[in-house]
Ligand SMILES: Nc1ncnc2c1ncn2[C@@H]1O[C@H](COP(=O)(O)OP(=O)(O)OP(=O)(O)O)[C@@H](O)[C@H]1O
């Protein structure tokens with residue numbers, strides 16, 4: 504491996520800086536990983552919701568991928584918002600040739616409730632992209648869509664993690680319990696073992712970009728060569744601190760705080 508760990512995010516943008524490409528690059532930077540990005544859609548959004556979306560032509564997404572892959576070392580890849588099936592097809596072609604870890608955040612809807620991908624993209628994601636993933640990181644609505652089962656408690660979360668690996672072909676599934684009550688519990692199933700990651704729940708509405716931050720932190724740790732369990736463990740610590748100290752910025756759901764982890768490290 505080259506001396507500098509390098510990670511690539513393929514996702515949409517957030518000009519307010521809380522989610523999407525911007526959240527991913529902040530996370531990579533904070534975790535001392537060299538960050539690179541391929542933009543799928545330019546999204547006019549902020550803490551209150553999505554105002555407009557402009558999808559880049561598929562040829563442009565393909566060319567961005569070629570530019571990065573032909574020249575730069577890529578030690579891990581994450582995908583976030585991929586709005587339509589055509590985009591997914593071209594991204595899947597690149598991913599199927601790649602041998603590096605692939606973290607799939609199956610982004611479907613923003614925290615604000617605005618849909619971010621089309622119906623046909625959802626089904627393509629489930630059938631074609633999921634089997635390529637080293638780990639997929641659905642929240643509850645996304646895990647419900649993938650499995651077709653409702654998730655009301657932690658035992659349903661565990662079942663969903665098993666199901667996504669056994670029936671849908673992801674190598675591992677991290678099903679996130681952020682949308683339940685009580686402790687913030689997530690389950691990772693890697694085909695052999697089920698792991699539990701538990702943290703205190705903070706009473707805050709400022710959760711814009713938590714899913715992006717978490718999956719980007721996992722990607723960063725994987726590009727440093729950490730095994731999956733350790734990468735998720737450290738990423739959970741990162742996202743928990745980023746939520747604990749999240750910013751009350753904007754009129755809606757404020758963003759996560761990427762300095763929080765550094766601040767905690769300094770204070771220890
Ligand atoms: N209020 C909270 N306090 C502590 N941890 C939380 C809180 N809300 C969510 N989490 C944790 O944050 C991570 C992201 O989980 P969540 O289920 O919210 O993902 P998501 O829905 O994809 O995020 P997003 O809000 O960006 O769409 C998980 O580890 C979850 O347990």
Ligand SMILES: Cc1ncc(COP(=O)(O)O)c(N)n1
Nearest residue numbers: 515516522523613614711712
């Ligand atoms: C470009 C982009 N990607 C992902 C999300 C989801 O993040 P969240 O659910 O936290 O709003 C988003 N809002 N925008």
